[in-house]
Amino acid sequence: MAILEFKDVSYTHNEKNILENISIEIDLGDFISIVGHSGSGKSTFLKLCSDLITPTDGYIKYKDKYFSDYDPIELRKNIAYCFQTPYLFGDTVMDNISFAYSIRGKKIDLDRVNKLFSMFNLNEDYLEKEVLNLSGGEKQRIALIRSLLFNPEVLLLDEVTSALDVDNTLVVESVINSLNEKGTTILWVTHNIEQSRKYANKVLTIDTGKIKSLEVIA
Amino acid sequence: MNNGATMNIYSILISSSLVLVSLCFSYFQKLKLEKEILISTIRAVIQLTIVGYFLNYIFGLENPIFTTLLLLFMIFNASLNASKRGKEIKNGLLISFISISIGTIATLSILVFSGAIKYNAYQIIPVGGMVISNAMISLGLCYRQMAANFKDKREEVETMLSLGADILPSSAEIIRNSIKTGMVPTIDGAKTLGIVSLPGMMTGLILAGTPPVEAIKYQIVVTFMLLSTTAISSFIACYLSYKGFFNERKQLI
Numbered sequence: 001m002a003i004l005e006f007k008d009v010s011y012t013h014n015e016k017n018i019l020e021n022i023s024i025e026i027d028l029g030d031f032i033s034i035v036g037h038s039g040s041g042k043s044t045f046l047k048l049c050s051d052l053i054t055p056t057d058g059y060i061k062y063k064d065k066y067f068s069d070y071d072p073i074e075l076r077k078n079i080a081y082c083f084q085t086p087y088l089f090g091d092t093v094m095d096n097i098s099f100a101y102s103i104r105g106k107k108i109d110l111d112r113v114n115k116l117f118s119m120f121n122l123n124e125d126y127l128e129k130e131v132l133n134l135s136g137g138e139k140q141r142i143a144l145i146r147s148l149l150f151n152p153e154v155l156l157l158d159e160v161t162s163a164l165d166v167d168n169t170l171v172v173e174s175v176i177n178s179l180n181e182k183g184t185t186i187l188w189v190t191h192n193i194e195q196s197r198k199y200a201n202k203v204l205t206i207d208t209g210k211i212k213s214l215e216v217i218a
Numbered sequence: 219m220n221n222g223a224t225m226n227i228y229s230i231l232i233s234s235s236l237v238l239v240s241l242c243f244s245y246f247q248k249l250k251l252e253k254e255i256l257i258s259t260i261r262a263v264i265q266l267t268i269v270g271y272f273l274n275y276i277f278g279l280e281n282p283i284f285t286t287l288l289l290l291f292m293i294f295n296a297s298l299n300a301s302k303r304g305k306e307i308k309n310g311l312l313i314s315f316i317s318i319s320i321g322t323i324a325t326l327s328i329l330v331f332s333g334a335i336k337y338n339a340y341q342i343i344p345v346g347g348m349v350i351s352n353a354m355i356s357l358g359l360c361y362r363q364m365a366a367n368f369k370d371k372r373e374e375v376e377t378m379l380s381l382g383a384d385i386l387p388s389s390a391e392i393i394r395n396s397i398k399t400g401m402v403p404t405i406d407g408a409k410t411l412g413i414v415s416l417p418g419m420m421t422g423l424i425l426a427g428t429p430p431v432e433a434i435k436y437q438i439v440v441t442f443m444l445l446s447t448t449a450i451s452s453f454i455a456c457y458l459s460y461k462g463f464f465n466e467r468k469q470l471i
Contacts, residue, residue: 050380051467051469052376052379052380052469052470053469054465054467054469068467072467072468072469073382073383073384073468074382076379076380076381076382077381077382080380080381081380083373083376083377083380085373087373087374087377089374089377089378089391099378099381099383099387100381100382102387103381103382103383103384103387104382143377146381147380147381
């Protein structure tokens with residue numbers, strides 16, 4: 001069953017065609033690596049998936065219903081998006097974690113938080129750390145944890161290992177793969193060819209705003 | 219200098235020679251501002267003469283309806299000016315009108331009910347003018363700050379939206395920052411009152427013959443009312459205008 005469906009989707013910004021006639025069905029449980037040159041439209045594709053922008057032509061469906069039929073807030077709670085540059089707000093890591101709970105009107109679940117911290121090779125002391133004192137790699141992992149707190153059905157990742165060292169890249173890859181094995185649909189933009197084929201079952205290549213190929217990995 | 223509130227025409231004519239000072243500076247320094255100086259002087263004289271006669275007429279009517287209409291006219295003009303400062307703000311004129319009106323009404327009501335001023339043209343118009351112009355300046359600052367923040371902090375806002383936050387929590391920091399920007403000049407002005415400057419109202423009263431100790435009482439009330447109006451107007455304007463930066467799909471435009 002397709003969890004996300006793009007039909008003849010185009011996106012134009014400032015009279016420039018960023019994406020043209022994109023049609024693709026993303027199945028529940030897919031792990032799709034998205035590759036392509038810089039500026040080819042990969043990040044725009046992810047933004048469309050998370051309803052942060054709307055196609056200028058065509059439509060997108062989530063679980064067989066048009067995006068426009070969903071409340072955008074509810075939709076984004078199910079389709080988590082990790083940006084290429086992780087933005088952490090507030091003063092401490094705790095501010096970022098508690099934000100995800102407060103917008104849902106829930107109390108922070110420290111067991112869940114600590115479990116995710118240990119999965120990403122971080123100890124619980126990080127909760128009180130100041131955002132300004134974190135390295136790029138730490139910020140990237142905190143941003144991932146913040147997106148995973150409520151088990152999203154679809155996870156959109158935009159070069160989330162770009163600031164990580166080799167060891168932590170392996171940790172993140174392993175966590176993402178285990179989430180996929182538990183049923184989370186993954187769309188992962190990466191420039192790393194080896195990484196793109198490591199766990200993915202499909203590789204989507206975007207070139208100058210168009211789908212160049214969708215390769216199914218055996 | 220004349221000690222009373224009146225000034226004879228000869229005093230004004232003699233003081234007009236001061237304009238010659240700036241004309242001389244412009245001419246000998248080749249600033250090429252002579253025409254501008256003459257035009258601005260003539261305009262100031264004509265505009266103030268018209269306003270003087272107009273206010274004289276309104277004050278003479280002693281009719282609260284005319285006083286209120288004049289206040290509304292002042293609020294409309296201030297709103298128009300504030301909205302021009304924030305061209306990115308959707309419905310800027312309406313938002314400015316609502317926020318300046320509420321700020322002005324709330325402040326003037328407290329002043330009237332406390333007995334600090336009376337609802338007559340002689341007191342309400344000049345006091346209202348101070349309140350309205352201060353609110354107008356604050357709103358202009360708020361709008362510019364808000365537009366700049368939504369542009370510079372796009373990723374921050376979109377990160378929060380992508381987590382499933384509504385537009386209000388996603389904009390909270392920007393709203394706070396914009397309100398603060400609108401209020402800071404008034405707060406700073408209050409901090410330095412009497413140390414750096416003798417404000418217009420106090421100076422005016424002293425020139426009109428009011429003892430300084432009496433004049434400061436009015437200035438204290440003016441300071442309170444400016445702080446209150448700035449806070450109320452900035453708060454309302456920012457909370458009404460942030461929504462204009464999003465579309466119906468709760469996407470940052």
